[in-house]
Amino acid sequence: MPINSVVCIKQVPDTSQVRIDPETGSLVRQGIPSVANPYDLYALETALSIRDRHGGFITALSMGPPQAEEVLRKTLGYGADRAVLLSDRAFAGADTLATTYALAAAVEKIAAGSLVANIGSGKGVDIVFCGKQSIDGDTGQVGPGLARRLSFSQLTYVCSLLEVDLKAMRVKAWRQREDGRELLQAQMPVAVTVTEQCSSIRYASLPGLIAAAKKPVEVWSAADLNVERGRLGLKGSPTRVSKIFAPPARQRGEALSGPGKSAGEMAASLFDRLADRGLKIGRRGG
């Protein structure tokens, strides 16, 4: 039985080129090219590899300005079957609460459409994939927020999606923790957020790109969704940014060098240096 999935893709400024305005502390985005949030591409690859195994249908979904179409077009090149862009002034200025509100409404619309067209498992949307966080906002809230709004189960920080059992409607995955990994199982429909340990995006084939070149990117406005306008965009966003600052640059570590000295002498001078700073150093076995 094929799987119907939605992959959320955010357009972010190419951070390798972003500067921080030292006076205002805000990002200087002007003239910076946009790219797909890298974690979202890990999410897309995870969805593609599941489709390779089980078949199915993938919709790439993004909310953003009209230019975000380019990022979505790339996802079609990689093999997404359909691309939907939520673009409307009403969506602008959204925090994660308002973003998940709009995205969830879009997922519901996609699910309803899939039921009619009999796409995927026949149960609407089975899996929503997100990156673990965006590299510009870094909140990591959109995946879990979507799960909550859609009443899906959730698997966050997935570093490897092992198994999709369509009979039991279960997925099994490794989840990355700071101190290790845990093996989890969740019931579908499920929202999955993935880390960079998942495979990076494939190199799209030439026929894939050619097919994508003419596929339309559908653009939906607020009027296309079943939403209350007051809960969208800036109006629907209780988050206020009270202060932005650039973290102070980390001090460079001290490097000891001693031309002509032996390793033992160097170790001794390191030892003295640390002791000077009041560090207590216990010797093994001592």
Next chain:
Amino acid sequence: MNSGKNKPAPAGAAESAPARFDVIVVGGGPAGLAATFTLARAGVSVACLERGSWSGSKNMMGGVIYSHPTSRVFPQFWREAPLERHVTRRDMWFATTDSAIKASFESADFGVEPYNSFTVYRARFDKWLAAQATAAGAWMITETLVEDLLREDGRVAGIRSGRPQGDLEADVVIIAEGVNSFLTERAGLASCPPQAANVALAVKEVLALPKEKIEDRFDLEPGAGAAIEIIGEITGGLPGTGFIYTNRDTISIGVGVLLNSLVDNVTEAYTILDKFKQQPQLRRLIQGASPREYSAHLIPEGGYRCMPQLYGDGVLVAGDAAGMVNPINSEGANLALLSGQMAAETVLACRQQGRFDRAALALYQRRLERSVVIQDLKKYENATPFLASHPQLFGLYPELMAALAREFLTVDNLSKANKEKLLLKLFRSQVPARRLLKDLYDAWRSLT
């Protein structure tokens, strides 16, 4: 590297993709896009393959594009295309390290439709050209490097890209790959080996300056622009020119110098640019402007003599790849656009006979020869060797002109009659009459 790479794409994704095209265009610059657009509009199935992430992402240009040739391919483009300023003033400066003689031409009719030329940001302009091609029905395929040509019975039958399942067939391939003409060489069409004497290295900075300041400093009507060409000691005496173009709220400033002279003099182009920016009359124009971007690009300057064979069995070459740059007027984009269009028109004509062999495609050469493209290139075929062998044009002469002007304009206790004598003496001491005559004669022969 990563396990995702080289996995074949799922079969389903490729369903609606045509398996072959009538024409493949390699390179989405002005030449390639003019060809692609012209073909698509005529209903031919055409794919344009560009290695950059979008058309324009790899391009940089000084740059001025001209209305007349551009509108032959894209009628009334100025109504929609992203342009910076229409150029109403063109200056030529002969500059030394601290002084300049400025010749300026300004015309009001350059400020009204159809205009004469525009400054553009190639990153935006090329993107727009690509959008026109897409709208006309072409397949724009980006981030795809063409690595080789496919051959069948000795004729070019398609391309090989670096992507999985990366071969693609076509009746004709139009090579519009720009100055690093690797495929032209692979096709066996190149005539000159790539040589430092035949290319200039251009480095350019884009500096941000508020719109009003630009109009103030360059003495321009709102929205109008200036293009300044500069020769003289500022290129370190090397054969080359400097330029300044005004954009909407930025200034492009750069220098282009023949590559072999950089090599011979063990100088770097950016060192020349840094010095150039210190020249007092120039420095005033860019004062307080903050750097936005920096780029470098080659310009083919071999001219007519180094043009490759322009056609072969199943293949045509256009634009910079064919060496179509006029080194005297630094025009390349317009020749690229026109040659791309003519390549497309040639293919359209050949389709009627269903023949794409050398003999049929030779029509391209004949069309070009009847057009300004080859006529201009022929006219200046000796220009680059002449300039390279007469470095005094870039050092001594501008220096001398400035010295004479300075002496003439300085009021001191020398009588005017004595001043004239002094000027003459100064001149003769620097340039023996025979040498001047010879230089003039050479210039006349190779530039007119």
